[in-house]
Amino acid sequence: MTVHNDALRDRACLIVHGPDHPGIVAAVSALVSRQKGNIVALDQYSDDADGGAFFQRVVFHRPGLAAAMPEIKADLAETVGGLGLEWALSDQSVPKRMAILASTSDHCVLELLWRHRRGELNVSIPMVISNHTKIAEDVRSFGIPFFHVPSQGPDKSEAEARIIELLAGNVDVVVLARYMQILSEDFLDRVAVPVINIHHSFLPAFIGAAPYRKAHERGVKMIGATSHYVTKDLDEGPIIEQDIARVDHSMSAADLQVRGAYVERAVLSRAVQWHTEDRVIRHGNHTIVFA
Amino acid sequence: MTVHNDALRDRACLIVHGPDHPGIVAAVSALVSRQKGNIVALDQYSDDADGGAFFQRVVFHRPGLAAAMPEIKADLAETVGGLGLEWALSDQSVPKRMAILASTSDHCVLELLWRHRRGELNVSIPMVISNHTKIAEDVRSFGIPFFHVPSQGPDKSEAEARIIELLAGNVDVVVLARYMQILSEDFLDRVAVPVINIHHSFLPAFIGAAPYRKAHERGVKMIGATSHYVTKDLDEGPIIEQDIARVDHSMSAADLQVRGAYVERAVLSRAVQWHTEDRVIRHGNHTIVFA
Amino acid sequence: MTVHNDALRDRACLIVHGPDHPGIVAAVSALVSRQKGNIVALDQYSDDADGGAFFQRVVFHRPGLAAAMPEIKADLAETVGGLGLEWALSDQSVPKRMAILASTSDHCVLELLWRHRRGELNVSIPMVISNHTKIAEDVRSFGIPFFHVPSQGPDKSEAEARIIELLAGNVDVVVLARYMQILSEDFLDRVAVPVINIHHSFLPAFIGAAPYRKAHERGVKMIGATSHYVTKDLDEGPIIEQDIARVDHSMSAADLQVRGAYVERAVLSRAVQWHTEDRVIRHGNHTIVFA
Amino acid sequence: MTVHNDALRDRACLIVHGPDHPGIVAAVSALVSRQKGNIVALDQYSDDADGGAFFQRVVFHRPGLAAAMPEIKADLAETVGGLGLEWALSDQSVPKRMAILASTSDHCVLELLWRHRRGELNVSIPMVISNHTKIAEDVRSFGIPFFHVPSQGPDKSEAEARIIELLAGNVDVVVLARYMQILSEDFLDRVAVPVINIHHSFLPAFIGAAPYRKAHERGVKMIGATSHYVTKDLDEGPIIEQDIARVDHSMSAADLQVRGAYVERAVLSRAVQWHTEDRVIRHGNHTIVFA
Known part of the structure; x- marks a missing residue:
């Protein structure tokens, strides 16, 4: 139904x-x-x-x-x-079915679940999948099913296959809410729905891992977050939304991470809202956003 | 021509x-x-x-x-x-004819003239009118005619009549770029084109005179500026654009004024640009802005 | 202990x-x-x-x-x-004891509880008090005691007395997280600790009730929120922090309220953090904030 | 004197x-x-x-x-x-002597001259040097000496030598206000005072030439500007200040450049003000800014 x-x-x-x-x-x-x-x-x-x-x-x-x-x-x-x-x-009366993949950080996934509960996101959320169990209880307190799919060892194909089993036929969009695993090109082909990621930097600055550490080393005066569609080229997919926060010399890399979490959850939420309201059109490596 | x-x-x-x-x-x-x-x-x-x-x-x-x-x-x-x-x-190939009224402050009028010179405003500027002479030389260095219409004494009708003479038939819009005189209802009727003002507060906070002093007294943590169409009700006309800047306890009322000037010139410039590109529709006391 | x-x-x-x-x-x-x-x-x-x-x-x-x-x-x-x-x-190793008063809106209280759980607020939270029961379950899921003190009828003195009983000797600061009751001067005298409020407007604009409706009627292009110390003069206490969000003509008063909730929770969180880290000094009706 | x-x-x-x-x-x-x-x-x-x-x-x-x-x-x-x-x-009663180097763009240099005239920058400006003559008249209208030092051909050493002659003993700081020449390491050694640059991107994104074109190609949703001390490593010096502006899919690379100019002049002005008020301390490749 x-x-x-x-x-x-x-x-x-x-x-x-x-x-x-x-x-x-x-x-x-x-x-x-x-x-x-x-x-x-x-x-x-x-x-x-x-x-x-x-x-x-x-x-x-x-x-x-x-x-x-x-x-x-x-x-x-x-x-x-x-x-x-x-x-x-x-x-529009048929909400898109959105799965969320997360790891141990709760700030993005809880923000999405909370906005959904407030009726601000026109989606249904059939499942949250995590490679850890840390957020299970919080997720279930929102009445959302939680599945644990560990991703041990260098071979991710087994975990990816298990995730595909869970998603197949059940979702219209997948959101990576600080999911700290790189998805294979094969996974992206098989999932066959748009995958939205949040990267914890103002792309294309600080591509790859540990962007807050790199930002601290470079001495930037602002940090950012970027939500983009996932493509086979890491951190290179079409950008949906970005935002920043001011930082200063007194902040450690850990402080940047704390501050950045608030930018991440806001940027991802806007990107998800726009995507699920059909406001985003992909065109090559760009997006047209009718926000 | x-x-x-x-x-x-x-x-x-x-x-x-x-x-x-x-x-x-x-x-x-x-x-x-x-x-x-x-x-x-x-x-x-x-x-x-x-x-x-x-x-x-x-x-x-x-x-x-x-x-x-x-x-x-x-x-x-x-x-x-x-x-x-x-x-x-x-x-759109026929630029609107825009007159600017100013007093002694130069930040708004020079910003408009400079953006016009850069080709960023699709207007012609037949004249700048001021009740002072302080900005005359600067205005003329942009190749724009300057007219001095003093406004002495309590009776403004003579000055207003002189301004109407200068404007009549020559302009499509009038911009008050920190013009420190209140225009009469009769003037607004006779000028018969839209009049855009910049108010140095985040309206409706600090309506009337000396908003930076009032903002300092209230201890606000942000100051603002508001551009609006002028109506007979002072500071009550339809708002076109607003913006703010952060301030702190260490700033005097004079410091707020210095900081605020940058917000004023930016807000007024955006409002003028949108109006002159026919992006603003008045509807009762509101505006629809297709920015 | x-x-x-x-x-x-x-x-x-x-x-x-x-x-x-x-x-x-x-x-x-x-x-x-x-x-x-x-x-x-x-x-x-x-x-x-x-x-x-x-x-x-x-x-x-x-x-x-x-x-x-x-x-x-x-x-x-x-x-x-x-x-x-x-x-x-x-x-500083002794966290301030902070009570939160709320009504039915959850966005401010949950944000504070969540930041506290993340270790970002140096406080203990002995209780949340509400005049409704709607948020009870959410509050308790954070391991925080919840007390229901209804506030029926025009005479608030009984409810205030009950709240004083709960707070007396147990708290160093009280936070009104969208608590929709006006506290009496007598209450403020008896509680004898600072009380911090979040007002859903850019004070002093739209003082009093229904600020989003008033903002919509005035046609502003930005909405704001203000966190301040509560004094006997409603919405007139020393301002700790303010922030804004852009809005446009397409948004209803209800849309402003949805958007504004994100400003409110951010502004209140910063004000609470600064207060509890002893970064705010009251001076007359102003604050010095060493942020 | x-x-x-x-x-x-x-x-x-x-x-x-x-x-x-x-x-x-x-x-x-x-x-x-x-x-x-x-x-x-x-x-x-x-x-x-x-x-x-x-x-x-x-x-x-x-x-x-x-x-x-x-x-x-x-x-x-x-x-x-x-x-x-x-x-x-x-x-502090002895203003720093600041030379400005520029090319054909006027937005940064005029902003500095205008702020100086308003008394907002505690500097004297003994000269503006440009490798073009386009801005000569504007500069001199502020009463500031203008020197033309062309930089033809691949060998910049002659032009640099001429600039050093002009600067030697006369300045405490050099500001590159969109000066489109790369200064040699030898020049930086000989000038022997701090050199401040404005780069038209949110560094370290879009290092090098044509950042607005690169930003357009990447499809970012924000553009930025960065003011930093010049070191021998291009675009790698200690960052003093950064800021951004929102952009969208409808903007061409040329539109980004127009929008970006306002960010550039604001960021450079703040960096210059902080430097000249001794608010910036260099520490390795970082800055401590007591703003």
Whole structure:
């Protein structure tokens, strides 16, 4: 049975993107009109400089949306597909299913669970997976299932296989909430849904491990955090959101880590919210964010 | 002779607002298509909660725009006017004519002149008017005419009449860049163009005179600045932009004023830029800002 | 038995303030030296403009501090007291005892409990008191006692008396973490420890009830939160910390409240941390914050 | 004849740093007392973690300071030097002499000249040197001498020699205000005063040339600027100050450059102000900033 968010009943989100040419907005809005939808929000961006890519997000209200989805999709395939554009239509009353992977740090995972409980994230959370057990009790106190998948030794394939078993068919997005394991390219292929990570630096500064130590050594006056889609190239995926906090000479690397945790949880939460509301479009190694 | 900004040749900005109902976006984008325009940017907002007002900003490219303006306007009057909506169409290659009123402080007026010289503000500046002469030389070094209109004594009507003479027919917007005189309701009626002010506080905190002194007395930990449209009610007009800076116990009221000047010039510059790019729509005592 | 924070063993914090005159820093640092202390951190501020008040915070390490406290205090009374100055000496290894009062909102109280659990707040938390039961389970999951003191009807004196009973002798500071009851002047007299509040606006804007609704009506572009010491004058006490978040025209009053919650919990947490580390000195209706 | 800043008459700034041990603060403040000084501001920092370095900045008022300087210095040499510490004493009424090197961009150099004219920078500016002539007129409108030293061809030694001739004996600090030439190690040795640079990225991200282009390619959501002391290792010197601005997908590399200019001028101005007020202490590749 699908979970429904009644506050968003009959609300659809349409993403359209592809090569820009005149009349796309008109064609899309005519389609929404003829499908009895009323546009609630519309964002549009044309990337002239980089060769003319077009991006649009339309939210519309359509009474009886669930029943009408096949017909609307057929119209989109013909009209928008016929213009050589890609499109995706989602029913916003059906929350995305989001799995969270974490290790021992609780600040990111608890922030997501807490925002979810407050009704601020339009997701369901079928599971939290960790390679440690430290956060199990906290996770379960939110009524969320917790699974322990240890990742011992250099060969991660067994742990990854176990995680894939848990995720397969059950999730629409995976969030790495300070999950301290590098996922293999094979894992990313098999999981087949977007994977969002939080990196504890202002990428591309301090790529890789121990960014707070490196930041301390360099003597920076600000630290940052970056949420990005995970690709096979470590810390190189499309950036969704970044933010920073001021630091000073009196702070040790450990102090930077304490301060940074607050940036990390805020940045990851915003990235997750935007992704799950279909506000983020990937384009090459960039993102268009209609925040 | 009209000044033209060639980089924006054939680029139109259309603002539409009024009571929301289904199909407005479709009608507007169909109109743009049939008028041979290609949409470059589109922002839309529906204010459901407050009774359903609709706001849209569309920028489109239309070869031969200047010659086609009458025809496009006729179509708008029929199509958009026929839907009970208000609209305004502007040719972005024709910069708005902006007068600046100032007193003795130079930070806001010089910042505007400097940004204009860098090509960051799409305006022409036919004049700067001041009730003092202190900034005359600086203003003229930017090649901008300076007029001195003293405002002695309690009766401001003579000075206001002189300013109206200078402005009449010559400007599309008036900016008060720390102009330390209160303009009468009669002046606002007669000037008949939008007037933008910068107030040196985070309104509605510290309304009226001497906000930095009041902020110091209250012991706030942040100071702010607010740019707003001027209405007959002092410091009560629709807010366009605000920002703040951190301060601390060691700062005197004079220190707050020094620090605040940097917030004022930044806030006013953003508000002026947004207004002159038709990104701000007034709605009651609020603004919709498509920044 | 007193709880101890071993990481801060033998670390003292001395606050000195009063009328400024030459030689105070020298006298205080000579005293620390002769009392076998080594200065770890020193902040000093002289408020010349306002009549010459002097403020100093000195943290020093002194082996065997607990046993030496009486002797150091005697020296302070003679030396610093003799200069007409007020002083306070605390052993930082003895965490302040902090009670939290809350109502139904959980964001501020859970943030404080969570930071405490992470070891980021040098406090013990003997109790959380609420006039509702909604947060009881969450509070107790942190191992913190929860007491329910309802506040029905117009007469709050019974509820206040019950709260005083719970607090008396048990706490060094009281934090109002979105406690939606106005405390009487009599309560403040009897509780006899500092009381810290979080107000959900950028004071002095939107004093009193429903600040997010008022902010929405005024059309501000930023919302804020203010943490201050509670005095008998509502929302007028000395400000400890403030911060803001950007908002825009698309946000309802309810949206402002959601966004504002993140500012509130951050501002209150910083204010609590600074107070409990003896970084805040009250001076009239101002605070000196050695952050 | 030395320029004097009368507002700071009789005000001295003493910097002390070196290996930490008990009693330094007491020794220094006793020295100030016995030299008839009254401490106005004091900042102190002990870097326990990194092996115990001690840093102190003391500002004190001493009637007749100019005449007493030799005696105070003798006392410092004996007392503070005797403790194995380094020290520097400056008379704050004698502004540092600051040369500015620039190329064609005016935003940083004009900001410094303008702040200087407003009395916000305690410096004298004997000259601006540029390898272009574009900013000559603007510079001279502030009453500041402008020298043109072209830097043609691969061999910069002639231009550097000419710049050294101009600077030698005339300046206490050199500021690179978007000076687009890399200075040789030999130049840095010969100039023999601190050289402050502004780099147009959030270092260490986007080291080297064209950081805005690189930032655009990486798709970051924030751009930054970094002011640092120049060392022989390009973009690797001790960081004094950094700041950022939010950007989004719609901005081209050129847009980032426009936005970034405002961050650059603010960051450089703060770094210059702190340096010229003796608030920055270099320690290895770090800075201690008593802001």
